[in-house]
Structures are given as C-alpha cells and as structure tokens.
Amino acid sequence: MRYDFDKPFDRSRTGMKWMSVPEGTIPMTVADMDFPLMPEVAAAVRAAADRGDFGYQTLRRADYEAVQDWIRRRTGELLPLETLLNTPGVLYTMRCSMYALTKPGDKVVIQTPLHTPSIKSASMMGREPLKNWLLYQNGRYTMDLDHLEACFRAGARVLMMCAPNNPTGRVWTKAEMDAVAELANRYDVYVVSDEIHRDILWDGNRHLSPTSMPTLRDRSVSVISTSKTFNMGGFHIGTAIIPNEKIREKVRDQFYNYGFSCGRPTVIDLDAQTAAYTCGEEWYHQMLSYIEGNFDLALAYLDGLPVTARKPEGTFLLWLDISALGLDNAGMWDLMRNKWRVKGDPGSYYDTADYQTYTGSEHHIRLNLATQRIHVEEAFDRIRRYFA
Numbered sequence: 001m002r003y004d005f006d007k008p009f010d011r012s013r014t015g016m017k018w019m020s021v022p023e024g025t026i027p028m029t030v031a032d033m034d035f036p037l038m039p040e041v042a043a044a045v046r047a048a049a050d051r052g053d054f055g056y057q058t059l060r061r062a063d064y065e066a067v068q069d070w071i072r073r074r075t076g077e078l079l080p081l082e083t084l085l086n087t088p089g090v091l092y093t094m095r096c097s098m099y100a101l102t103k104p105g106d107k108v109v110i111q112t113p114l115h116t117p118s119i120k121s122a123s124m125m126g127r128e129p130l131k132n133w134l135l136y137q138n139g140r141y142t143m144d145l146d147h148l149e150a151c152f153r154a155g156a157r158v159l160m161m162c163a164p165n166n167p168t169g170r171v172w173t174k175a176e177m178d179a180v181a182e183l184a185n186r187y188d189v190y191v192v193s194d195e196i197h198r199d200i201l202w203d204g205n206r207h208l209s210p211t212s213m214p215t216l217r218d219r220s221v222s223v224i225s226t227s228k229t230f231n232m233g234g235f236h237i238g239t240a241i242i243p244n245e246k247i248r249e250k251v252r253d254q255f256y257n258y259g260f261s262c263g264r265p266t267v268i269d270l271d272a273q274t275a276a277y278t279c280g281e282e283w284y285h286q287m288l289s290y291i292e293g294n295f296d297l298a299l300a301y302l303d304g305l306p307v308t309a310r311k312p313e314g315t316f317l318l319w320l321d322i323s324a325l326g327l328d329n330a331g332m333w334d335l336m337r338n339k340w341r342v343k344g345d346p347g348s349y350y351d352t353a354d355y356q357t358y359t360g361s362e363h364h365i366r367l368n369l370a371t372q373r374i375h376v377e378e379a380f381d382r383i384r385r386y387f388a
C-alpha cells in the first residue's frame, strides 16, 4: 500500500507544534511528525474500543513478541522476551532507571547538547548532574572521552546517553561505544540509553545499543518506543531493554513508585504499539524515504548560505548552525518570528551555552523536517530569500 505523506493534515487545533505559532508561520519545533496516525494503528485503537474491555489487563505474550520481532527486523538480534519491560514512556523510564541505580546526591553524567527534559532529569531526581559537553569541530560533534573519564573519576554512578543524539543527530560509532564501555567498566558506571530515535537512521549509519554489547550488557538499560518511529508521541508507551536481571527488578520496582496506573501503559496504548510493530514495516520505509527527500531539498536550499547544516546521521532533526550571523538571543527570535517566519527551537534549549565555541551569541537552531514537503519547500525558500 502507498501512504500519502504529501496529503495536507490540519493539526492547528490539537497539535502542540501548530498551536504555538501565529497563522503564516511554519512551525518546525516539537519532535513529532505532521503525518496522521497510520491507518492500521487507528483501526487497532477502534477495535480496542469496540471490544470494550477496559478493566485491568495482563500483558499478552504477543505484545512482547511484537517488540521482539521489530527489534530483530531492525538489528538482527533476537532478544529474550524476559529482557523487555513494557513501560509508559521513554523519559519516565530513563528517570526510573537512574533513580533505581543511584542514591540521592549521586553524580550522573549527561552529554549536552541534549533534549531539554533529559537535561533536567538528574537535578529533578535529587542527583547531581555532571555535564560532558560534546566537542564541536568542523560542523560535527564527538564525545569528549577525556572529560567523560574525568566525570567518572569524580565518582559518577551513571552515564545517561541519548542515542542517536537529539538535537545533533549523531549516531554513536562502535569505536565511541567501545571507548564508553572501557571507561564504564574501569570506573564501575551504569549506562542508561535513550534510544527513542534509533529507528530513524540515514546513509547506512548503524545504531549500537549498550544492551547489545557484551562489554556493557550487564551494566546498561536502553529505552525504545513507537513515539518517533511511527509518530505516536500521543500514546503512553515504550519498552525498556534490560538484560541484567537484578537491574531489571530494580527498575521494575521503580515503575510502580507512583501507583499501579502510572507504571503501566493503557489497553489502548498497548494495542496501538502492537499494531504499529506488526503492521508498520511498509509505512516505516515509506516514511523514511519521504523524510530523506525533505533533507535533500532543505540542504539544497541551504547550499552557499551563511547558515549551514549537515545531514544528521539519525533523527528527523536538522541542527542549523547560525553562528555566522552573530545574533544574540533576541536577534535569533526576531529572525525566526519576523524575518523567516519559520519557528525552530533555539540551541540554548539544549544547553549549548558553555561550548568551547561559545561566544555569547546564539549559534544553532533545531528544525524538525518530519512534515509535508510543501512546508519544507516554503520554509527553506523563505530562509534562502532572506539572504538573497
């Protein structure tokens, strides 16, 4: 079946992204897609409602098998079913995992630039965040392994990863992950990995989860979800992959800390997830090739302009370097609101402020390209015309 990703879809009454801009401005902010729910998932939601059993439910083996098989199709790995925990969401699971693996006041490493709520996780949970800023050289980010070691030496208990990284689009290489593994083992640190974007990969980049590495498997948690892969952020569901039984039990206990209902997905979430993983293969491939077309178009528009970007290795997010414009925060907002009328998320949201390159000016804007082609065309045409 052919899915029509060009089809107009009005999100102005319910979509957070579209509700936050004045008419005429193109929003490229919140990391969801402007495509409607896959029809197969919508049918599963309707079927759950028609079935009408909204009493307490036990998770079915088929729900776990759907996740297991999706992972096998993406990575070739057949994970034992008992290593998969159904969860009500990624951020929630990241925080529960950190909470389970640390004590109040323990040090936790985060690597910025990073998805804003993830930056807040450690301090909100009474842990001490240690920042390991990614190094930015020639338009590309890499992990600062020397500083990571310094954080571990200072007593960090957990490294919170974002893989692929939101907002920079980095997909960590095997060499980088091997270096993390060596340090984590040497300093006895756990690795908790947010892999919500791991199905969105470009140009043959391969995602490597710490839970798949013999050197990290027993000290790691990774969290995946249908949120980004199938544009299902409005559902409350995700899966934690936890190979080590003791860690699994600790994290599972945390899920129910705030009550039974908070720790589980709902009947609807579960049916939606299972439908997406079982019926979503075609939609997924067509979605990827459509969004890749958006990147090609956007990068062609940017060619030769003072604002620059690389195609991300993963994610549907373009991390636009605007440092050549020398704008302060107010200037950047003026540019987006009044000149381009294209709204992205300023780099400062992701804590880019203390870079080695920081000069006191705004230097990046994150633009979400998971939208109809017509919006990408109009947005980047506006940006190009501004510099004409």
Ligand SMILES: Cc1ncc(COP(=O)(O)O)c(C=O)c1O
Binding pocket: 031, 088, 089, 090, 091, 092, 115, 118, 162, 166, 194, 196, 197, 225, 227, 233, 237, 238
């Ligand atoms: C890296 C990252 N983690 C987590 C989330 C949110 O996940 P959830 O809604 O399942 O908590 C997002 C959403 O943008 C994200 O980009």
